[in-house]
Amino acid sequence: MQFYDVKARKKVEVAETQLKKKTYTRKTVNGTVQTRYAVRANVNGTNLTKFVSKDAYDKLNVPVEK
Numbered sequence: 001m002q003f004y005d006v007k008a009r010k011k012v013e014v015a016e017t018q019l020k021k022k023t024y025t026r027k028t029v030n031g032t033v034q035t036r037y038a039v040r041a042n043v044n045g046t047n048l049t050k051f052v053s054k055d056a057y058d059k060l061n062v063p064v065e066k
Helices: 054-059
Strands: 002-005 010-013 020-027 033-043 046-052
Touching: 002 033, 002 046, 033 054
Parallel strands: none
Antiparallel strands: 002 010, 020 033, 033 046
């Protein structure tokens, strides 16, 4: 999967074995609950996060980060 490394200012290719998926849930001002789906990786000491759609999140066969 391809991530953008902000610190290095370049795109980085990360192997699927290094990926973890995570959901972020928050309550908005209106009172509705918003869930965002992300894929995370740690490359050379830099945490990388990429937000993906629910379909892409569900298709990934990687462990869930707590």
